[in-house]
Structures are given as C-alpha cells and as structure tokens.
Amino acid sequence: AMSAAALAAAAVAIQDQSMEVASMYLNKAVGIYKLALQWPKGNYAKYVESGKRYPSVSMYDDLAYAAAWLYMATGQQSYLDNAVQFYSHTSAERHVSANPYMFNYENVAPALDLLLYKATGDQTYKQNVKAFVKEWMNTHSASGDVYYTPRGLAKAEPDGLLQHTANAAFYTLLAAKNVLDQKKFMLYACWARGQIGYMVGDAGRSYMTGYGASQAHKTPHRAASCPPADVADCTWESAYYTTDPNYHTLRGGLVGGPDDNDAWSDDRDINNAANTVSLLNSAGFSAAVAGLVQFDVNMAKCMQGNGLIQTLMLKATGQPPASGQRWWQGM
Numbered sequence: 001a002m003s004a005a006a007l008a009a010a011a012v013a014i015q016d017q018s019m020e021v022a023s024m025y026l027n028k029a030v031g032i033y034k035l036a037l038q039w040p041k042g043n044y045a046k047y048v049e050s051g052k053r054y055p056s057v058s059m060y061d062d063l064a065y066a067a068a069w070l071y072m073a074t075g076q077q078s079y080l081d082n083a084v085q086f087y088s089h090t091s092a093e094r095h096v097s098a099n100p101y102m103f104n105y106e107n108v109a110p111a112l113d114l115l116l117y118k119a120t121g122d123q124t125y126k127q128n129v130k131a132f133v134k135e136w137m138n139t140h141s142a143s144g145d146v147y148y149t150p151r152g153l154a155k156a157e158p159d160g161l162l163q164h165t166a167n168a169a170f171y172t173l174l175a176a177k178n179v180l181d182q183k184k185f186m187l188y189a190c191w192a193r194g195q196i197g198y199m200v201g202d203a204g205r206s207y208m209t210g211y212g213a214s215q216a217h218k219t220p221h222r223a224a225s226c227p228p229a230d231v232a233d234c235t236w237e238s239a240y241y242t243t244d245p246n247y248h249t250l251r252g253g254l255v256g257g258p259d260d261n262d263a264w265s266d267d268r269d270i271n272n273a274a275n276t277v278s279l280l281n282s283a284g285f286s287a288a289v290a291g292l293v294q295f296d297v298n299m300a301k302c303m304q305g306n307g308l309i310q311t312l313m314l315k316a317t318g319q320p321p322a323s324g325q326r327w328w329q330g331m
Helices: 002-014 019-038 060-074 077-087 109-120 123-137 162-178 182-199 236-240 279-294 299-303 305-317
Strands: 146-148 154-156
Touching: 002 019, 002 060, 019 060, 060 077, 060 109, 077 109, 109 123, 109 162, 123 162, 123 182, 154 162, 162 182, 162 279, 182 279, 182 299
Parallel strands: none
Antiparallel strands: 146 154
C-alpha cells in the first residue's frame, strides 16, 4: 500500500513536467493498490524478510494513505470513499510506538489528516492537524509525548530521534501552508526553521555529516568508513573497530541526534541510533529544507518582521501558554 501511495504521489508531483511518466507511475500505483487490497490482511513482516527490520503492525493507515493519494492523482470518488473508510479504522490500530505524534513510515495517520482535510474540508481532520502541530510547538505538553531539550530541540517519546523532529518540521510547514491560519504562517514556519537549524549547527553542533565545523566523523556507514583499496582491505578491524574518523566524507546524512540534555558522542557503534544515518532520518529533513527554501523562510526573516511580531504576540497572549513556549529563544 505504501508503494502505491508513493507512486501516486510521484505522479501528482511530476504530471506538469511529463504526463507520460506520471501515467506510468499512476498505472503502477493502481495495480499495487489492488494487490494490497487482495493480500491477506496482517503484518507484512510475516511474509517479507526485509519487513523485520522496519516492522509495521498497522495496515489501515497505509491503505487509507494509498487511497488518498490515488484520489489526489485521479479525482475518482471511489478512492476518496475508500480512504475515509480505512481512516475510520485507524484509531483502533496499534503501532510500533504508542505515541500518536510520532509521524513516520509506520504511522501515517497524521498525514492522512492533511490529505483528507484538503479533499473533504471536514473540520475533524483540521482539528487533528492543529492538535498535532500544537503538541510539537508547546514545550510544556500535557501528554508528555513531545518534550524539549535545554537548548530547544523538540523530541518525541520514546526514541527522541531527529528523524521524528524533522518529520514534524516538514509536517508543520505543510500544515501552515494548507490548513492553519495564514496570518500566522511565519510563526509556524520559524518554528520549523528553528528545529532544522538546531540539526545543522545553531546549537553548537551539526548532526548532518559533511556539513558544519563540528559534525559526525565516525558514523557506521560502510562506504564512508572503508579505506581505499590501495590503503587497506575493508575489514571489521580497518573500517569498524578503528577509532579513526571515516576515510570518506558522507555528505548529507542526518544522524539520530543528541540525548535529552543535548549531549552526544561520535562513535561507530552500529547499535547506537544516535550516530546512525539512514534514509528514514534524511527524508523528512530534506523535505523540510525544501519547504523552507520554497517558502523563503530564513533566520533573518524569523528575527524581524512578521515572524518576530507573531511570536511575541503569541507569547503575550499565551496561546499556547506563554510558559510553554521556547522556540523564539536564540533567534
């Protein structure tokens, strides 16, 4: 189902450049979606070996996500009806993480709220979007599902990885542009800018490999850590157990990130999620950066004009509670 969603979304994205390619993607998406509907309902990790590494214990959010994107690509009402029907079952599903504000490949219910509000205008979806964004932006969350480090990084229980923060930043930009109060666009956008800024060095350390003065040099990445053939063979001793920096610079990889007190260590332990790079980490980050560029959001604008004025107004009115706001600090 998620493959069908990806292909349908790609068809929507590329249709203005090439209808031929878009049609090819869409035809594939339709076929895969039909297969997903016919496949025995259950955990795909039972049938696909690679699924054990990226487990998923939910299915209705995936099916709804595919149907929603097929509706966006085709305009066919039947896909929208399917999406709404599948969505109605998502609240009863469990996920790998019980945190409803952890938006990732395993839980796309938050993204469904964005898509289905755009498709239907139903206020229920809009309220869900607003609740998601408010939870991430409020440092004194009542639920405790989202919390902040002393230097202002928003983290999601229980993992607290940058992957989830980057996804939330991307989500907030989309919500600000398409769902939330347009008069407060810079407020939301500057929060996203602040979180992405933390990841690339605003708080003193860059968590992106190949970028910034202080960055990770020992990420467990085979292509980066293996020595050149004319230097030594690529073995566990030469590439993994060594304490030397990686031989090659991996550019653009986002590591897992710091602990709850902004502390972090650069080591090559493959089991240390804090220093591991992955596509899951980089996907939302790249999308958020693209959004900041597209909407022309930068630190200078967040320090003056609408961004600063809206932030100060929000602090003064206490919506959300002023005591729970911290993202303007250091701007």
